[in-house]
Amino acid sequence: MISVPQSKSPRWSIELAVISCVVILYGPLLYHWVWDGWINKGISIQHEYFSHGILGIPLAIKLVWDKRQVWHRLGDSCHWSGIACLLVAFVFYTSGVMDAINLSLPLLLTGLLLCLKGPAGLRLMLFPLVLLIFSTPTQLPYLIEPHILPLQRFIATVAGTILHGFGYDVEVNQIYLSMNGQLVEVAPHCAGLKMLFTSLYMGLVITYWTGIYNSRLRTGIFFVGIILVSVIGNILRNTILTFFHGHSMSEAFHWLHESWGGDVYSAVMLGSLILIVNAIQSHVPVSFATATVAQKNGNQPTVSPIDF
Amino acid sequence: MALSFNSSDSKSRSWLRWLIVALLAVMITAVAIPQYFFGQLPWQSPPGVAQIKTIRTLKDTGLVLDGWSEELQQKISIGGDQWSVQQLTHANGAAPEQMIIFLKPQGQSKDQPEVEWIDLQGAQKWQTSHQRRLREGDLSIDTFRAWTSNQTFAVAQWYALPQGGHPAPHHWFWRDQTYQWTRDERLPWVAVAILLPMPPLGDISPVYPDLKRLSQLVQSSLAKAAFEPES
Numbered sequence: 001m002i003s004v005p006q007s008k009s010p011r012w013s014i015e016l017a018v019i020s021c022v023v024i025l026y027g028p029l030l031y032h033w034v035w036d037g038w039i040n041k042g043i044s045i046q047h048e049y050f051s052h053g054i055l056g057i058p059l060a061i062k063l064v065w066d067k068r069q070v071w072h073r074l075g076d077s078c079h080w081s082g083i084a085c086l087l088v089a090f091v092f093y094t095s096g097v098m099d100a101i102n103l104s105l106p107l108l109l110t111g112l113l114l115c116l117k118g119p120a121g122l123r124l125m126l127f128p129l130v131l132l133i134f135s136t137p138t139q140l141p142y143l144i145e146p147h148i149l150p151l152q153r154f155i156a157t158v159a160g161t162i163l164h165g166f167g168y169d170v171e172v173n174q175i176y177l178s179m180n181g182q183l184v185e186v187a188p189h190c191a192g193l194k195m196l197f198t199s200l201y202m203g204l205v206i207t208y209w210t211g212i213y214n215s216r217l218r219t220g221i222f223f224v225g226i227i228l229v230s231v232i233g234n235i236l237r238n239t240i241l242t243f244f245h246g247h248s249m250s251e252a253f254h255w256l257h258e259s260w261g262g263d264v265y266s267a268v269m270l271g272s273l274i275l276i277v278n279a280i281q282s283h284v285p286v287s288f289a290t291a292t293v294a295q296k297n298g299n300q301p302t303v304s305p306i307d308f
Numbered sequence: 309m310a311l312s313f314n315s316s317d318s319k320s321r322s323w324l325r326w327l328i329v330a331l332l333a334v335m336i337t338a339v340a341i342p343q344y345f346f347g348q349l350p351w352q353s354p355p356g357v358a359q360i361k362t363i364r365t366l367k368d369t370g371l372v373l374d375g376w377s378e379e380l381q382q383k384i385s386i387g388g389d390q391w392s393v394q395q396l397t398h399a400n401g402a403a404p405e406q407m408i409i410f411l412k413p414q415g416q417s418k419d420q421p422e423v424e425w426i427d428l429q430g431a432q433k434w435q436t437s438h439q440r441r442l443r444e445g446d447l448s449i450d451t452f453r454a455w456t457s458n459q460t461f462a463v464a465q466w467y468a469l470p471q472g473g474h475p476a477p478h479h480w481f482w483r484d485q486t487y488q489w490t491r492d493e494r495l496p497w498v499a500v501a502i503l504l505p506m507p508p509l510g511d512i513s514p515v516y517p518d519l520k521r522l523s524q525l526v527q528s529s530l531a532k533a534a535f536e537p538e539s
Contacts, residue, residue, distance in 0.1 A: 014325050021332035025340050032351050043351075044418070078324055086331060094339050096350050097488045115328050142420065143478055149426070176430045185387070185430065187423070 018112055026105050033137060046141050049194050052201040053135025059205065060128035067124055074117045074124065082114025099139055106133045127208055134201055145188040156186045159239040179246025192234030195269060199230045202270055206277050215286040225276045233269050355488055356417040357496045363534045366413040366498060370394040373529055387427030404504050404518050409526065412499040421467050421477040424499040438512045442520055446472030449523045453512045460508045462515040464523045465501040470535040473527055498530055
């Protein structure tokens with residue numbers, strides 16, 4: 001559809017007005033998220049789980065900018081659910097409850113997309129919107145943490161077994177590793193829930209970037225790989241941490257636990273995601289169908305593109 | 309399929325779109341501007357717990373229980389946080405004779421219940437079995453048998469809240485959300501664990517009535533001592 005050129009108002013007037021309003025409404029909030037929460041780590045551990053937004057939100061803005069011409073060619077339409085989103089966002093924004101205020105941003109943007117260009121507008125901007133939604137700080141990690149106790153126990157047990165294998169005297173009780181009288185607790189964030197969040201988010205970006213989302217098989221293997229790398233990485237990390245702590249190497253412990261050693265570890269983890277996706281692209285077929293059936297009488301390969 | 313109303317008339321279409329801009333402008337003038345210039349930003353004045361000072365002193369004083377006399381009260385450190393531990397005996401020698409209470413009161417308004425039970429279990433080096441959740445009215449408790457090499461206890465634990473209590477953090481979380489929406493306050497909490505000595509690796513089921521009764525006694529005295537709004 002080609003929109004009717006409006007002679008009186010300039011081409012982008014509505015978009016400019018809306019964006020200016022959103023910037024005024026949410027600029028200080030985003031500053032608070034980024035500066036107070038992610039850079040100075042002054043809000044809460046739950047907030048820090050979403051620190052991948054430092055990369056994700058600018059990327060989302062860039063993707064929206066890249067799509068501006070396609071957006072402009074979409075016909076104007078307004079879907080009723082957009083108005084519902086706007087009203088809920090309005091209530092959340094005015095509530096004064098922090099979690100609701102945070103959530104009101106993706107809600108408001110969803111509402112605006114639906115009100116300006118209808119479902120087609122939402123579909124066009126879906127991926128940047130998803131990037132923003134997964135960067136919006138909520139209490140989700142708080143609600144998940146109690147449920148990953150089995151994972152914490154597993155990591156503690158395996159780390160204990162590894163150290164035992166090297167001939168060290170280690171005792172494992174639940175999520176506690178004790179070595180030479182020093183106790184190490186495999187806490188939820190230490191169990192790699194934060195790293196898992198970041199890895200899955202970066203996985204999402206890589207999936208989009210490389211286009212492997214066109215293949216369900218490749219995407220599935222990639223995300224299983226991300227989870228495995230994250231769990232194995234955390235077993236190793238906790239093993240090394242227990243070793244440092246048990247030998248009273250407190251400087252080394254702090255280096256890996258909260259100093260730049262942790263950042264190096266994160267970088268290695270994220271780098272390994274690139275290696276995995278490269279391996280998948282060269283070794284995994286697009287789908288089982290293309291590997292086995294495709295040569296047969298011209299069957300449609302069951303590639304199901306996900307429309308971002 | 310989609311219930312969109314495509315307006316063919318470009319005038320009414322742009323009228324609707326400018327209405328949205330008007331809504332945003334209302335949000336700016338009615339909410340954002342007053343916050344930015346005249347009031348405080350929501351994150352600079354987070355809601356608090358009205359009784360936080362009273363609650364915080366619990367870790368220094370412990371809890372006074374009707375019919376029980378205190379033998380010992382101490383402030384101890386578990387998992388980097390401060391807990392109060394009390395040893396009490398029944399005043400008239402009635403069974404159960406002894407009880408130990410662990411309390412971890414909220415330290416700051418923004419503290420949330422997290423891994424108190426795991427911290428306690430780890431610090432006490434307990435082996436546990438016979439986990440069971442008991443419920444009476446609006447108080448739910450997790451009970452289990454805990455033992456070390458030299459002692460066995462029947463344990464009940466829960467997060468005490470102004471009305472009732474529950475061992476799961478998510479229970480506190482949703483009530484806290486309601487508190488924030490309706491009262492502009494945070495919901496106070498105190499982590500409580502009561503321990504009754506029992507025969508080594510004995511049967512826990514005869515202890516259930518005592519656990520229930522004493523949990524309710526502790527809950528109601530906490531409600532009076534800590535959660536009642538200061539007048």
